[in-house]
Amino acid sequence: MEFPEEYRYTEEHEWVLVEDQLVTVGISDFAQDALGDVVFVELPEVGTLLEAGKPFGVVESVKAVSDVYAPVSGEVIEVNEELPDAPETINTSPYEDGWMIKIKISDAAELDDLMDADAYQAFIEEEA
Numbered sequence: 001m002e003f004p005e006e007y008r009y010t011e012e013h014e015w016v017l018v019e020d021q022l023v024t025v026g027i028s029d030f031a032q033d034a035l036g037d038v039v040f041v042e043l044p045e046v047g048t049l050l051e052a053g054k055p056f057g058v059v060e061s062v063k064a065v066s067d068v069y070a071p072v073s074g075e076v077i078e079v080n081e082e083l084p085d086a087p088e089t090i091n092t093s094p095y096e097d098g099w100m101i102k103i104k105i106s107d108a109a110e111l112d113d114l115m116d117a118d119a120y121q122a123f124i125e126e127e128a
Contacts, residue, residue, distance in 0.1 A: 002029045003121055004095055008114035011123065012069045015095065016114055023072055023111075026099040027059060030124055032091050035061035041087040043100055048076045050103060052110050057100060059090065068100065072110040078102040 003009070008016040013031035017024040032038065040060035050056050050070035057068040079101050083089060090098040105111070115123060 001033065002095070003117040005117045007095065008071075008111065008116060009120035009123075010069065010071045010114060014069060014071050016071045016111075017099075018111060021105050021108065022077070023074075023103050023105055024099050025068075025071060025101050025103060026094055027068060027090060028120070029094050031066075032094045032098070035059065035066065036063040037061055038087045038090045041083040041090065041100070043079045043083065044076050046076055046079055050074060050076060052107075052113075059087075070103070071114060072103060072105050072107070074103040074106040076101050077104050 006017065008018065009028060013028045015026050015028050038059055038061050042058040044050070044056050048056070050073060052070055052073045054070055055067035056070045059066050059068055080099050083100065092098070
């Protein structure tokens with residue numbers, strides 16, 4: 001399983017790539033593996049205001065339907081338009097092509113609540 005060092009992670013298994021006041025969000029390799037084959041993705045519209053810890057979308061797999069949670073508060077400025085037509089991209093490329101949304105952060109201090117790769121791996125091991 002892959003956990004890129006430059007990413008941050010949530011306890012709900014989202015990953016976050018921080019670039020200044022912009023974050024890209026998706027679900028981790030661990031999450032996509034646990035879900036199995038992803039068959040449907042529901043994402044918010046550009047301009048949607050998100051609150052950290054609240055659901056922003058849905059991922060449906062052959063095993064389960066799961067909410068996806070906003071890791072930070074802010075405005076959705078871009079949505080991966082490819083995912084609704086190719087949801088399996090989350091399985092094949094969770095950290096690159098399988099990204100879900102980009103958020104303009106409204107409170108950068110919320111980034112301090114996210115785990116680094118080592119802490120996330122330890123979290124997963126504790127959960128198992």
